[in-house]
Amino acid sequence: MLHTFFFDSAANQPHSPALWVDGRSYAYGEIEARARRISSGLASVERPGDARRCLLFAYRSAAAYWGLLGILDAGLAYVPLSPKMPAARIAAIIEQSGASSMLVDRRCAGMLEEVLPLLEEHPRIFLLDEEVADSGQLSAATRLQPLPRGSYKRRRGTPHEVAYVLFTSGSTGDPKGVPITHANADAYIKGQLQLQEKESNTRYIQLCELVFDPSVHDMFVCWAIGGCLYVPHTVDPLFNADFVRHHEITHWNSVPSVAAFMQQMRKLAPGAFPSLRVSMFGGEPLTRSLAMAWMRAAPNSRLLHMYGPTEATIACTCFEVRTGFLEDARNSVMPLGRALPGVELMVVDAELEPVAFGERGELLVAGPQIADGYLVPDAAGSSRFVEKVYPGRRALRWYRTGDVAHTTADHGIVLHGRLDMQIKIRGNRVEMQEVERVIQACSNGTQCAVIPWPVDEAGRATGLVAFVANATIEPGRVLQACRQRLPPYAVPASFVIVDSLPLNVNGKVDRRALARQCVNDTNTDRTVDRSVMRTAEQLHE
Template sequence: MPGETEVLGEGFVDSWQRYPQQTALVVDDDNFTYADLGTRSLAVKEILNSEEISNTKNVGLLTGKNIGAYVGILGTLFAGKAYVPMKPDHPIERNKEILENSSIDTILIDHAGVENLQALLREVDVSITVGTLPSVDDDQREDLGKLTDSETINIAIPPTTNKDPDTDILPDISSKETAYILFTSGSTGRPKGVPITHQNVRSYLKHTWRTYDFNSSDRFSQFFDLTFDLSVHDMFVCWGVGGSLHVIPEENKMAPGQFINDREITVWFTVPSTAMFMSQFGQLKPSTYPELRYSFFCGEALSGRLASMWQKAAPNSIVENLYGPTEATIATARYRWQPDESIEYCENGITPIGEVFPHQQREIVSRDGDIVEQGKEGELYIAGPQVFDGYIERPQANEESFTEIGGTRWYRTGDLVRKDDDGRLHFISRIDNQIQIRGHRVELLEIEATIRDIVESEMVAAVGWPVEEGIAQSIQAFIVPEEEISPKEVIQECETELPDYMVPKEIHLIEEMPLNVNGKIDRTQLRTSLSESHE
């Protein structure tokens, strides 16, 4: 296990000292050792600590998923500042919200971010220092300089090096300072800024390193977008043990089976939707991935059927279902799949989320604010060192998201759960994803589980539509069929297994399930498609 990390990035420096010539990162088919990546990151640190911009606290990263992004993250952390990832293909309005809400006054960009930043600078009335990474050419740099009152700085990245790390790489800052700021999806309104401190993420990393026997021979996947908090796990769990991080190309994300085997990945981490696609493409056949030692899933409900298929495809792998909101730092509960018994513990066909980490606290609370008895469902409240302090400049959201019980400040997750007789937590649904229809409160996960069993496919999603004043007028289901099926027959089978108010009004067969930027099924897009088709 790495040392008692005080700031995010200490684990990387520790591995740089121990394994300087070992591969730290493979991206765009280029290999970078710990010495390579570390030295390049120090060039970013030097710029960020220069006299002109040393007062910067939050650094925006408007880059593609390439070497520039990773040296930008590490260099920002080495400089004692917080990194704020932004996506070049996000709408200008969203990046404007991020820029203004997180008080960014310095942005690092590569060639992928130039066009977005040019448009962004025309929209905001603030001075922004722009740090351009080597992939930005001279003409682009000159054009950007005309759009901001501040300086445009070229960041020179040194070539491959064998340099050992200096002793003063890490910043002398409090662990209560912000390490990174991420923004919620904004699907229910304006995106909310979530500042995570070094102490928050340190608590998660220390727990993870102690729990699993990762080592410097492990080859970790890097699936998640850098605007998604699970990417922090990808990077810093790996770099803290001296492992190599393998960035999955966009073209391989829906069907990464060959990538797993070609790169001999030993630690895999993704959302369940990826496994759904792999099943659809025939990539979950038994014993397909013998090299995998660990397989983690997070971000969505993991069906028991899918967990079982994955376990058979990766027979030597420990399969774990992780759970946790961004506000509680990456993950805060886990359940280990047991091939011989776990399928019996699934409720609505969904794998349990297990129990919260031992250094965290939890309560299950009813709608009336009472702590519920075992076996009853309620909202999951979380407290502990991983829970963030509050959203940026959102007092009303903070008031709604936090409450005090017994002298403890609790974060309200918005997730309904139930604890079974053996102490396992089961995810029921999001409070805001429960729908009411014909006077009944309906769990869409239960409908999806029924349809999955009928069609023997994981690619299923159910939504309430249209919704008026919080009440759904009908249930609509979407299926990506693996073989020819009849929507009428699926509805008829649902009628034999579900109460009439839970039976989908329509079944839509689609060629591809839409995903959001984090790889999850995009139910908002499904509802939008229904609205557009009925205009």
């Protein structure tokens, strides 16, 4: 069971630090005692027929972590809600979750004033904090109450029970719940323990919110090896550069955009992070220049590029970046690498038949980490999980990632972007990430994002706009390189040079914000603040 990774360490080293948050360190034994109290309280309020799920609406406080462990220990799946989400999305997740109970911390209690009116029915709501908040904080939700005290009884669950439910944006843009079982999570954690050595004084930093699955890696891989999880009060990359040095963090895990911003702000000086032993990046392509900068900043660290959709439990492939690979300037973006232990990979065509070695196709993933499906099945979601037998493969059930990839002999799987990022311009297929890689390759791996624009009344793209976060590039040289390596219809018509690319709540490039930027510029006939837009024709002149 997922939570036993923590409780086993608590039994072996109760006085060792397990969590640092809000300026204070908490020992394994202290968190265990608090989690058990929450577990017993939840067990006393659960009723026959209730969905075995509990919502967790909290900031990244100490209470949130022992609340999460208490939910799991009570035999329930935790469903995290982020206070950074808009009220409508929080309400949609609450309704879809079917959860019968919700734990809320005092800081989030006031937000219920906006959320509860949007619900037809709402779960039983309990204060996560042991101290009752003052009446001003609870004015929005008079039904809030602390969990009752109850006698603790250890519950033995089964690995096929759901451990947590995370919500991603589905094909329609609506939240889509992904239930991950204890067996799914157990397979991932044990695979990670094979990749990483157990060392003393291990310190993990957690940069993402609990609604994103890298948080599961940070928590339970850390606790499985008896380490301490460090939770900074902000995810500001500038603050966290100093945080890593001050607390001598040993394990880093983030999306590349976080490190790219640190690089732009000159926080990746050589030798900046000597304490780091393992650095993991995933969720976005990792460029050669960023990888080189990070390896210089963290000279004692292994650098791992991870890949995996939420439906495949955090990550399913790994590529360890080495100096020799980076010496070849043609390797502008890191590959996905090879499957993690127990995972199987296939590259197939539109009919789900294997493509020839080296040819592009859709990447399929199988193995014990694959979710059983979505919380609320629909035709589009169900089609992502397919049953098919392939010669020489053990798996009978596969997940369609929607990612375009091909297989290499030396570096495993290489990614070429999303199937849904394939657009047509004047009847020609264009992969936007392929255009991004060309720009990165000819501009020292600078961070960039390409979006379709303008778009006609029928929703058809008539061109591309490239946003480049590097004021020192030579646009003319980049344009010439694009013309040399891309067909004419795939050459961006415009380049926008910006200080930095906008990021969404999980730290990835916010392409919707870039599209809105284009719309606003068109409507107001003005340029973007601190950016310069040049058309391709002007650059050519």
